[in-house]
Amino acid sequence: MAIKLGDYKTQVHNDWCPGCGDFGIVNAIQMSLTEMQIPRHKAAIFSGIGCSGKTSHFINVYGIHTLHGRVLTFAQGAKIANPEMTIVAAGGDGDGLGIGAGHFVAAGRRNVNMTYIIFDNAVYGLTKGQASPTLKLGEQTKSLPNPNPNYNVNPIALAISSGFTFVARSYSYDVRQLKDLITAAIKHQGLSFIDVLQPCPTYNDLYTRDWFAGIDQVNEETKKPTPRIYNLAETDYDPVVHYSTNDELNEKLSQALVKSLEWGDKIPTGIFYKNELITPYTKRITDKIPNYLENPAAKQKISKNGKPTTDISKLLDSLRV
Amino acid sequence: MAFDYSWLIGGPQGSGVDTAANIFSRVGAKLGYHVFGKREYHSNIKGLHSYFVVRLSDKKIRSNINGANIMVAYDAETLVRHGLEIIKDGAIIYDASIVNTTVDQIPTLEASHKARLLKFFNSKNMEPNVSSILDLAKENGVKVYPISFRDILSNIANELNSPELSRMVRLFNVLGVSFSLGILKAPIEPLLEAIEDTFSKKPSIVDLNKKAANFSYNYASAKFSDFNSSISKIDKESNTLLVQGHQGSALGKIVCGCRFQSYYPITPASDESEFLETHEILQVKEDRPGSTTIVQTEDEISAIGMAVGASLTGVRSATSTSGPGFSLMAETLGWAGINETPVVITLFQRSGPSTGLPTRQGQDDLLFAINAGHGEFPRIVYASGDVEDSFYDTCKCFNFADIFQVPVIHILDKFIASSVVTCKRFEPDLISIDRGKLLEKIDGDYKRFAHSPDGISPRSKLGLENGVFWNTGDESDEYGHISEDPVNRIQMMDKRQTKVEQMLSLIPKDDQAVAYGKLDICIVSWGSPKGPILDAIEMHRNEGHEIGFIDIKLLHPFPTNYIKSMLKDSSIIIDIEANMTGQLASLIRENLLRDPDYYVLKYTGRPMTCIEIFDSLKKILEKKSEKKQVLTYGD
Numbered sequence: 001m002a003i004k005l006g007d008y009k010t011q012v013h014n015d016w017c018p019g020c021g022d023f024g025i026v027n028a029i030q031m032s033l034t035e036m037q038i039p040r041h042k043a044a045i046f047s048g049i050g051c052s053g054k055t056s057h058f059i060n061v062y063g064i065h066t067l068h069g070r071v072l073t074f075a076q077g078a079k080i081a082n083p084e085m086t087i088v089a090a091g092g093d094g095d096g097l098g099i100g101a102g103h104f105v106a107a108g109r110r111n112v113n114m115t116y117i118i119f120d121n122a123v124y125g126l127t128k129g130q131a132s133p134t135l136k137l138g139e140q141t142k143s144l145p146n147p148n149p150n151y152n153v154n155p156i157a158l159a160i161s162s163g164f165t166f167v168a169r170s171y172s173y174d175v176r177q178l179k180d181l182i183t184a185a186i187k188h189q190g191l192s193f194i195d196v197l198q199p200c201p202t203y204n205d206l207y208t209r210d211w212f213a214g215i216d217q218v219n220e221e222t223k224k225p226t227p228r229i230y231n232l233a234e235t236d237y238d239p240v241v242h243y244s245t246n247d248e249l250n251e252k253l254s255q256a257l258v259k260s261l262e263w264g265d266k267i268p269t270g271i272f273y274k275n276e277l278i279t280p281y282t283k284r285i286t287d288k289i290p291n292y293l294e295n296p297a298a299k300q301k302i303s304k305n306g307k308p309t310t311d312i313s314k315l316l317d318s319l320r321v
Numbered sequence: 322m323a324f325d326y327s328w329l330i331g332g333p334q335g336s337g338v339d340t341a342a343n344i345f346s347r348v349g350a351k352l353g354y355h356v357f358g359k360r361e362y363h364s365n366i367k368g369l370h371s372y373f374v375v376r377l378s379d380k381k382i383r384s385n386i387n388g389a390n391i392m393v394a395y396d397a398e399t400l401v402r403h404g405l406e407i408i409k410d411g412a413i414i415y416d417a418s419i420v421n422t423t424v425d426q427i428p429t430l431e432a433s434h435k436a437r438l439l440k441f442f443n444s445k446n447m448e449p450n451v452s453s454i455l456d457l458a459k460e461n462g463v464k465v466y467p468i469s470f471r472d473i474l475s476n477i478a479n480e481l482n483s484p485e486l487s488r489m490v491r492l493f494n495v496l497g498v499s500f501s502l503g504i505l506k507a508p509i510e511p512l513l514e515a516i517e518d519t520f521s522k523k524p525s526i527v528d529l530n531k532k533a534a535n536f537s538y539n540y541a542s543a544k545f546s547d548f549n550s551s552i553s554k555i556d557k558e559s560n561t562l563l564v565q566g567h568q569g570s571a572l573g574k575i576v577c578g579c580r581f582q583s584y585y586p587i588t589p590a591s592d593e594s595e596f597l598e599t600h601e602i603l604q605v606k607e608d609r610p611g612s613t614t615i616v617q618t619e620d621e622i623s624a625i626g627m628a629v630g631a632s633l634t635g636v637r638s639a640t641s642t643s644g645p646g647f648s649l650m651a652e653t654l655g656w657a658g659i660n661e662t663p664v665v666i667t668l669f670q671r672s673g674p675s676t677g678l679p680t681r682q683g684q685d686d687l688l689f690a691i692n693a694g695h696g697e698f699p700r701i702v703y704a705s706g707d708v709e710d711s712f713y714d715t716c717k718c719f720n721f722a723d724i725f726q727v728p729v730i731h732i733l734d735k736f737i738a739s740s741v742v743t744c745k746r747f748e749p750d751l752i753s754i755d756r757g758k759l760l761e762k763i764d765g766d767y768k769r770f771a772h773s774p775d776g777i778s779p780r781s782k783l784g785l786e787n788g789v790f791w792n793t794g795d796e797s798d799e800y801g802h803i804s805e806d807p808v809n810r811i812q813m814m815d816k817r818q819t820k821v822e823q824m825l826s827l828i829p830k831d832d833q834a835v836a837y838g839k840l841d842i843c844i845v846s847w848g849s850p851k852g853p854i855l856d857a858i859e860m861h862r863n864e865g866h867e868i869g870f871i872d873i874k875l876l877h878p879f880p881t882n883y884i885k886s887m888l889k890d891s892s893i894i895i896d897i898e899a900n901m902t903g904q905l906a907s908l909i910r911e912n913l914l915r916d917p918d919y920y921v922l923k924y925t926g927r928p929m930t931c932i933e934i935f936d937s938l939k940k941i942l943e944k945k946s947e948k949k950q951v952l953t954y955g956d
Binding site: 010012039040041042044046049054056057060061062063064065066067070072073074075076077078079080081082084085102103105106285288289291292294295296297298300301302303304306307308309310311312313314315316319320321 | 347350351557560561562563564568572575576577578580581583600601602603604605606607608609610611612613614616618619620622623625626627628629630631632633634635636637638652653656716743746747749750752753754755756782783784785786787788789790791792793794795801802803
């Protein structure tokens with residue numbers, strides 16, 4: 001029997017502010033799970049701390065609400081122990097690129113087969129709007145006493161240079177594109193990353209829904225706003241690394257880095273970079289443990305009638321004198 | 322007469338002291354002796370002083386003595402540091418080239434140490450150099466045997482007709498062992514076998530090392546035939562293993578089904594993870610091969626995060642670390658506590674605070690292990706006293722974690738990690754595996770934190786049909802969803818706390834603490850002082866004095882009633898531990914409302930010897946002891 005969208009929703013009251021960009025992300029995750037018909041017990045949402053951390057409580061699959069900045073560590077441990085699970089990690093930009101930046105970089109190097117979604121609103125909402133790592137230098141959102149004294153992190157560029165093999169950006173009010181990107185990210189063989197731009201209607205008065213919609217840049221002829229957000233998929237941009245050559249790799253990496261710098265009047269969304277020629281972590285494990293995928297940690301039987309079944313006699317023999 | 326012989330080898334780090342000591346330990350074990358060896362080294366890759374003491378005995382030993390009978394010194398620093406530790410009728414074998422080296426010419430000797438030596442030589446009216454030390458050693462009744470290691474190497478090169486050998490200073494380690502066994506007139510076969518065992522992965526150099534061994538053994542036995550002591554083969558106890566300290570817990574993890582370990586490199590814990598990774602593919606009875614997945618992480622926060630994540634899939638999982646790394650794990654420890662997630666943290670203590678003495682012994686982390694993490698949540702803190710215990714205790718810790726659904730901190734330390742011992746072959750048949758309330762099948766509505774009288778809820782895992790649950794570091798309801806309801810808060814806090822009573826009633830008494838001897842005059846301790854304490858009380862027993870000992874293994878929750886019942890008739894309680902403040906003693910004061918009568922503490926970063934514990938106990942028996950004695954032996 002087909003699993004319906006409603007089956008992926010919990011009864012937990014959603015306490016995000018009205019108009020919060022987070023809603024679109026949760027909907028898109030639920031739509032993607034429905035589209036892929038992933039059994040509820042085969043999927044887990046891991047989340048960090050902050051407004052976005054509550055995501056795991058709203059989705060009716062395993063929901064592991066972890067610690068501030070540490071979501072990727074829990075998620076990778078679970079995925080490596082049970083590679084049959086579909087794992088999506090979610091967290092804010094402060095969570096992933098501030099306190100958790102070390103794990104972000106290390107996760108890229110590992111390339112574990114799972115998906116990481118950053119709810120990128122440039123503020124720490126739940127603690128009342130402090131500057132987060134993606135807020136740009138000199139910008140002052142409404143609860144800041146002074147302009148932001150720090151340069152911003154570029155999440156797309158950081159992901160690419162850390163080794164993520166699927167790097168995309170979306171916008172939380174474009175739920176359809178976001179759903180498609182989440183599905184593509186989950187299907188990707190390796191670590192996929194989606195930076196989701198989302199207004200914080202309560203604390204970020206700079207990057208508002210209207211700003212993304214470009215109401216400040218009205219086309220003189222049509223008298224209509226020119227939206228800042230555009231989709232790379234609707235251009236001739238090709239994010240995919242097709243061959244294992246240095247030239248191809250360098251071209252696709254540098255193209256993505258250049259594209260990641262585009263900001264202001266026009267903001268690209270869609271897939272920036274995709275490379276399935278880099279081995280995912282599972283492959284790196286099967287190179288040394290050949291039956292890892294059939295018999296990963298979570299599937300191994302360790303005892304029979306309360307007695308261990310692991311045979312260490314050879315190891316003990318090697319220590320005999 | 323009982324045979325009890327200690328051999329010390331020292332030289333700059335990276336010069337092969339370890340290899341030499343491992344070969345010597347193997348020879349001792351092959352000759353049928355009990356072996357206890359300890360390694361001391363600086364936090365350094367090459368050049369600073371390191372040494373190894375291996376003690377052999379025909380009866381069971383669990384510690385080192387003060388000093389040694391034979392020393393092999395590759396360099397002047399070893400001689401000036403340890404020359405006067407060699408006891409009467411012993412021998413010093415040293416590289417002849419160092420005889421004129423002065424204290425000032427040893428750049429790796431710390432200034433404070435140099436100053437102490439200069440003061441010492443000054444008081445004796447002697448030149449501060451190696452030859453003065455040798456003179457003093459001779460006065461102590463020690464034979465001194467200079468050998469030019471380089472000349473011997475050249476001779477070997479000539480004999481084997483391969484001049485390039487004369488530059489292979491790597492061979493010095495085999496030379497040092499062979500000289501020693503030569504003057505001791507030991508049978509040579511065990512030496513040759515031990516070389517084969519040690520270099521089994523490099524067959525190309527086995528033959529060369531054996532030839533070098535033969536040559537130098539014969540050289541020393543012929544040239545220094547005046548040495549009076551000898552060592553012969555005795556009947557070996559069957560089923561003996563020669564084990565490195567970190568192998569006990571590693572083998573325990575393998576056999577009890579730990580299938581995931583994440584770690585960040587840190588001394589002295591990493592050896593255990595590396596052993597697990599080296600043996601990652603496992604033989605399983607009547608099944609396909611299993612495996613342990615070992616992940617080296619970016620930091621210790623990630624190490625424990627991954628272990629907890631793996632545990633959520635139903636896998637027995639662990640991380641292994643030392644004090645600085647454990648400090649970073651504190652927040653996640655609390656997460657595992659509130660989410661009732663089993664995980665084992667193997668904590669190899671070393672001396673703190675901060676980086677402290679990174680390669681040295683210490684037991685300063687007991688109270689931290691008990692209190693790490695904010696908020697109140699149940700956990701188990703369990704300590705092992707030696708390598709053999711660490712094997713069986715590791716398996717118990719995983720059972721505790723599963724049964725009570727709590728984080729378990731299993732405390733070991735540097736003394737255990739870097740010792741080499743003979744012990745009875747580990748018996749996997751003695752191990753039981755109890756996964757507690759871990760479910761394999763679920764029907765109907767499931768609540769991860771369902772209330773139950775014992776506070777322990779049936780546990781689902783990721784991937785189990787009908788088993789979907791939620792976790793959160795926030796307080797939660799029975800499903801695992803966030804709840805700030807004050808009534809629910811009390812219920813959930815009480816639910817988790819109920820497990821503490823369960824622990825104290827379900828963990829067998831013998832696993833909580835082990836008592837030795839009559840407890841009228843009674844030592845209380847925990848962890849690795851166990852070995853030197855047992856050796857010291859045996860020495861007192863031989864002199865007609867009974868001293869009892871309680872080795873407390875379950876440190877948290879503290880088995881107050883059990884310990885109280887054992888100590889109720891004790892007239893004197895002596896606290897022995899390797900820290901400055903007496904952390905176990907503070908637990909005894911807090912829980913038993915009784916202050917130990919004496920404290921014997923050591924915080925030099927060096928392990929206790931049985932001799933210094935014997936001496937401190939003697940003072941207490943003779944009523945000549947202050948309330949607190951601080952032990953200082955060792956370099």
